Amino acid sequence: MNVTPAAGKRLAIRWLEAMGLALTVAALVWWAIVYAQVISNTEFPIARTLPCLLNTSDRCSLAMSLCRNWHFLGIRRYSPELLWAGAFVSCLALVLGNPAWRKKGA
Numbered sequence: 001m002n003v004t005p006a007a008g009k010r011l012a013i014r015w016l017e018a019m020g021l022a023l024t025v026a027a028l029v030w031w032a033i034v035y036a037q038v039i040s041n042t043e044f045p046i047a048r049t050l051p052c053l054l055n056t057s058d059r060c061s062l063a064m065s066l067c068r069n070w071h072f073l074g075i076r077r078y079s080p081e082l083l084w085a086g087a088f089v090s091c092l093a094l095v096l097g098n099p100a101w102r103k104k105g106a
Helices: 005-042 046-053 058-066 081-097 099-105
Strands: none
Touching: 005 046, 005 058, 005 081, 046 058
8 A cells, every 4th residue: 555645644634633623522521521510519500610611710620629429430520631632633733734834845
C-alpha cells in the first residue's frame, strides 16, 4: 500500500478531528454525569452550573461538595481541562486542515 504525503496529512487531520470531537464529547458527558446529580441534590438551576463546564470556580467546587450521593460510575468531581484539551485539538485540526495552510506547507 502506497500512501502519498498529501493523503497522510489528510489522514492525520481526520485523526485530530476525531480525537478533538471525542475529547469534547467525553468532557460533556463527564460534566453531565456530575452536575445532573448536583442539580438534583442541591436544586441549583442549570444556568448556575453551566459556567462549571469551562472553569472550576469556588461555586463549582462548593456545588460538587454539597452533593453527598454517589454519582453514576462513582464519579464525584468534574475537571474542565478535558474540555479545553478537546477544544485545542479541534482548533489544531481546523488550522491544519485549512486549504491556505496546506498550500504553504506543500
